[in-house]
Amino acid sequence: MKYAIIADIHGNLDAFQVVLEDIRAQNATHIVCLGDVVGYNAQPKECLKIVRDMNIPCVKGNHDDLCSTNNELEGFNPHAADAVHWTRAQLDEEEKAWLRDLKYTRMAANFTMVHATLDAPDKWQYVFDKLAAAASFPYQNTQMCFFGHTHVPVAFMRDTVVRGGTYSKFKVDSSKKYFINVGAVGQPRDNNPKSAYVIYDMDAQTIELRRLDYDIESAQRKIREAGLPERLAERLAYGR
Ligand code: ZN
Numbered sequence: 219m220k221y222a223i224i225a226d227i228h229g230n231l232d233a234f235q236v237v238l239e240d241i242r243a244q245n246a247t248h249i250v251c252l253g254d255v256v257g258y259n260a261q262p263k264e265c266l267k268i269v270r271d272m273n274i275p276c277v278k279g280n281h282d283d284l285c286s287t288n289n290e291l292e293g294f295n296p297h298a299a300d301a302v303h304w305t306r307a308q309l310d311e312e313e314k315a316w317l318r319d320l321k322y323t324r325m326a327a328n329f330t331m332v333h334a335t336l337d338a339p340d341k342w343q344y345v346f347d348k349l350a351a352a353a354s355f356p357y358q359n360t361q362m363c364f365f366g367h368t369h370v371p372v373a374f375m376r377d378t379v380v381r382g383g384t385y386s387k388f389k390v391d392s393s394k395k396y397f398i399n400v401g402a403v404g405q406p407r408d409n410n411p412k413s414a415y416v417i418y419d420m421d422a423q424t425i426e427l428r429r430l431d432y433d434i435e436s437a438q439r440k441i442r443e444a445g446l447p448e449r450l451a452e453r454l455a456y457g458r
Contacts, residue, residue, distance in 0.1 A: 220245060221327065221418040223400045225252035225366030227269070228281065229262035229305065230404030230454075232440075233413040236432040237403050238268070244417055244428070250326045252366040253279025253333035256317070258301045258405050258450055260440035262308055265404075270316065278320035279333040279366065280342040285309060286317035297447040304446055327420065329362035336363060344368050351397050352380045362396050364416070370408045371401030371416075371427050384408075387426040398425060411457035 222241040227234050251274045256262035285305040322339035323332045334342045336357035351374035374382040374397040401414025412429040438451035
């Protein structure tokens with residue numbers, strides 16, 4: 219079985235379609251989504267419809283949460299807050315109810331899915347380093363867990379200590395635990411504008427990070443036409 223693990227689509231249909239094409243070309247048999255289907259980019263409804271029509275198992279991200287409720291936007295930067303307000307106005311009640319019903323964590327095959335961290339999945343903490351990863355590992359009951367939220371692909375591995383770093387493709391060691399960020403489909407932030415997702419080949423026991431060019435100018439044009447903040451269009455070109 220080959221799983222495609224996607225995260226942080228963020229309403230970027232141009233990127234999502236290219237990722238879906240690549241998933242088919244890679245002969246992946248299953249797809250799962252680590253949350254943040256909506257927020258930031260201009261096509262949240264279209265992306266949400268695809269996830270739902272394809273029955274892609276999904277966990278809740280902070281933007282899925284914020285865009286489907288009327289919660290206060292504490293600590294949000296103004297661009298992100300503008301995007302949340304805009305997205306709230308696009309989604310209908312039925313779509314919001316679907317997003318609100320998403321779980322914080324769930325299992326697929328033999329692995330765990332979470333948007334942010336396992337120690338406090340509803341607190342939306344960011345795992346950028348080994349210390350933060352070390353806090354999540356004790357709550358991980360499966361060998362593999364995939365997460366998103368930072369939009370920065372990085373893999374952490376625990377045996378006696380926690381190690382971590384960037385990756386492109388590696389073989390899984392069955393004696394170790396892994397906490398793997400699959401990067402973002404719709405708004406990469408590792409200074410690489412290419413859309414990101416992971417193929418987990420369960421037979422070969424390999425993890426492969428896929429990076430794909432997509433029509434960034436088209437996504438930017440839609441952001442501008444929607445009246446979303448210019449900064450959200452610009453950042454797609456830089457991948458940050
Ligand atoms: Zn996100």
